[in-house]
Amino acid sequence: MAEREFVITADQVFDGHKVLPRHAVVTRDDRIVAVVPAEQAGGGGRRIDIRGTVLPGFIDLHAHVLLDRTPTQTVLRHGVTTVRDTGGPLVAPSGGDGRLRVLAAGPILTAVGGYPVPVFGPDAALQVLDAKTARAAVRRSAEGGAALIKIGLEPGGSTGAPWSAHAGTAVPPWPLPAAEVVSAVVAEAHANGLGVAAHLSGAAGAELALDAGVDEWAHVPCDPLPDELIKRAAAAGVRVVGTLDTLSRTTGVFTNAVRLVEAGVRLLYGTDLAHPDVPWGIDAFELQLMQHVGRGTVSAAEVLSAATARAGEHLGLAPLGRLVAGAPADLIAVEGDPLERFKLLEYPVLVMSGGRLVVDPPAGG
Ligand SMILES: [Zn+2]
Structure with a gap:
């Protein structure tokens, strides 16, 4: 198992362009290694399930x-x-x-x-x-x-x-x-x-x-x-x-x-x-x-x-700003659907920068 590995599943993932229902983002060290349907997400990392939406930082x-x-x-x-x-x-x-x-x-x-x-x-x-x-x-x-x-x-x-x-x-x-x-x-x-x-x-x-x-x-x-x-x-x-x-x-x-x-x-x-x-x-x-x-x-x-x-x-730094394999593991999660209600974005329940959790969701969240 890599030093820092996470499997983050969510009701939906906004990948920088579009919404992917019931997907997972897998990170290893400072990178995203996969964005896949939640049921296909493998790996031995820490699993976090978000009742809401994961987006790029x-x-x-x-x-x-x-x-x-x-x-x-x-x-x-x-x-x-x-x-x-x-x-x-x-x-x-x-x-x-x-x-x-x-x-x-x-x-x-x-x-x-x-x-x-x-x-x-x-x-x-x-x-x-x-x-x-x-x-x-x-x-x-x-x-x-x-x-x-x-x-x-x-x-x-x-x-x-x-x-x-x-x-x-x-x-x-x-x-x-x-x-x-x-x-x-x-x-x-x-x-x-x-x-x-x-x-x-x-x-x-x-x-x-x-x-x-x-x-x-x-x-x-x-x-x-x-x-x-x-x-x-x-x-x-x-x-x-x-x-x-x-x-x-x-x-x-x-x-x-x-x-x-x-x-x-x-x-x-x-x-x-x-x-x-x-x-x-x-x-x-x-x-x-x-x-x-x-x-x-x-x-x-x-x-x-x-x-x-x-x-x-x-910025000339693509795929920074996207949730795709190979992109920096900069991501956030919010409760609910921020495409319906932008205000939710001001209150992230998870923030990750370079594969490191900066805001850690409450246990069971
Ligand atoms: Zn200014």
Whole structure:
């Protein structure tokens, strides 16, 4: 018998894409070795039967746990097994072994005095003057283990946005990087095998990002965007992370999200975890809003996929985020059917990270 081996049976298994009734997930050491109908599950490992649903551990694509010093084990115990830290201290990838898996962007590249300097101070930013210093900054981040490059394209002033609520030291508009600087960041990041995510809230940032070929919008923009920019983003295949919950008091986030989804963009899951209004774990309200903005076209399974299988693919770490043989043994279990009721996901009865139980179900559960 391997050192750590588990046979976890459940009423249903959500594998990252679809529901498999009465299945089992078999793990050995840090990997999943089989996902099979429950009656076929063999092996000598510890057997756990879940009256409910087993799912992949959730992946939050927009977090700031390092900058915020959010207790990472609390996040893990509440169902999020991987976070992508999109602005904060630069660290190499870590965790996934009973600890929260953390992939980091490091400090946000920005214009001198640009966002996030007015909100979080200079430590959260790499202020770049020109294309040459921008390229050098990207290379330093890549050498330090960055999993992506984040750039700030934020003039400030959006009503209801979390970054407008701080008692800022500088009155908007905050400076934006020049177009040639954004292009240089994208070119250098791609040359280093990294994607670029932009913090942007409105048309000025979106236009800069689209012109430069930025891969991802780290938020659904919160000021109403012109139709032309929505169409351009969809045509360019820009990836868009929701953060709908934390932006829910802004004027434009829902109209933008509805139109992006109508134009064919499939939102990815991210919450801005570390913001005071979102939970330290899975955010059921974020999932509910992701389905809501689909206006009947987005299923519950598609929403869960955006936080699991599609998120793992987006990170370039597939099959992370799926329950298939060969995937990392990052999984959670909840009572009942979370496809009917997302709220259940905030209260996992089992959490496993890299084959290690972090939340152990009660005996007999
Ligand atoms: Zn953020």
